[in-house]
Amino acid sequence: MFTSPYPDTILMGGLLEYHYRKGGPHHRDNVGLREAMRRKTPLIYFLGIEPGKYLAEWPVFIVEDIQHAEIFRVLIDEKNLVENFQRSGPGEVLYASEEYYRRRYVTNQAIARLHQRVFRARVLAAYQEQCAFCRLRHPQLLDAAHIIPDKEEGGDPVIPNGLSLCKIHHAAFDSNIIGVTPNYQIIVREDILQELDGPMLRYGIQQMHKQKLILPSNKDHWPDRQKLEIRFKKFKEVS
Ligand SMILES: [Zn+2]
Incomplete structure (x- = not known):
């Protein structure tokens, strides 16, 4: 050992x-x-x-x-x-x-x-086992999302390329329904904001719009702003 x-x-x-x-x-x-x-x-x-x-x-x-x-x-x-x-x-x-x-x-x-x-x-x-969007605190429902995907250049498995997200927010982030600006603001895609639907959409997604990202207490673990910028550009392209 x-x-x-x-x-x-x-x-x-x-x-x-x-x-x-x-x-x-x-x-x-x-x-x-x-x-x-x-x-x-x-x-x-x-x-x-x-x-x-x-x-x-x-x-x-x-x-x-x-x-x-x-x-x-x-x-x-x-x-x-x-x-x-x-x-x-x-x-x-x-x-x-x-x-x-x-x-x-x-x-x-x-x-x-x-x-x-x-x-x-x-x-x-690093995120004290909570979702960086909604604070959900159940590790069974949490993933480490890559900011830059792991098969792309800069997609290293390091904390500043990661976000602790619950399953639904991980999927929403990966599919560009939700984006994060380099200033750590959560942005919901425009067409999604216009939609009318049940509580998951309303509370789980639309209400995340313009909220501040929940950040690790250690500044060295904060998401890399350059990586967020690259990723946010992609989010804007599909919006
Ligand atoms: Zn969440």
Whole structure:
């Protein structure tokens, strides 16, 4: 069982990078992790969400020890892959068998899911588990919405590219029914404002118009204004 105090680098191919405990390669924790690598022991990895809050991931396996960089590489969730890692000889070079490459797609899916879980947990924590539009406080009904979609440039899974939104407001934001200005004002699309319908439309959507976005207490976690600007431009185009 080991924890990471800082945001972790997740590499393509299913590997996480874990920095050595301070104290060099012979620090007992680092020696213990190296031993776990040798024995292929499954471990639980705790990814930092915010101070004192972690997301548990298991099983994970240490597959590489890069002493000059003081880094261990950690493989997530794919027990079968561990058997496919082989040392190429002396030194730090490691190569993987064909089976590894064949299965890499599966691992990338696991990594993508992990990215999403970490993103969701970090964004919800930043907003104290409430919807940034309507203050709804039920985590089961909350999502982390991307301001710039995750397949586009700048669509990184980081808190300033996220908004904690309830399911209905997430869908309304994604489908450009509701937009957010770079000054953190919520705007409902004109044609939607003209519509007549029941309480969901009236209270849930129309009344959000021109309200202020609810922001995280930590300013570093506020939505990136440039990203909001790019996104709001798109919203205006379809309005
Ligand atoms: Zn909401």
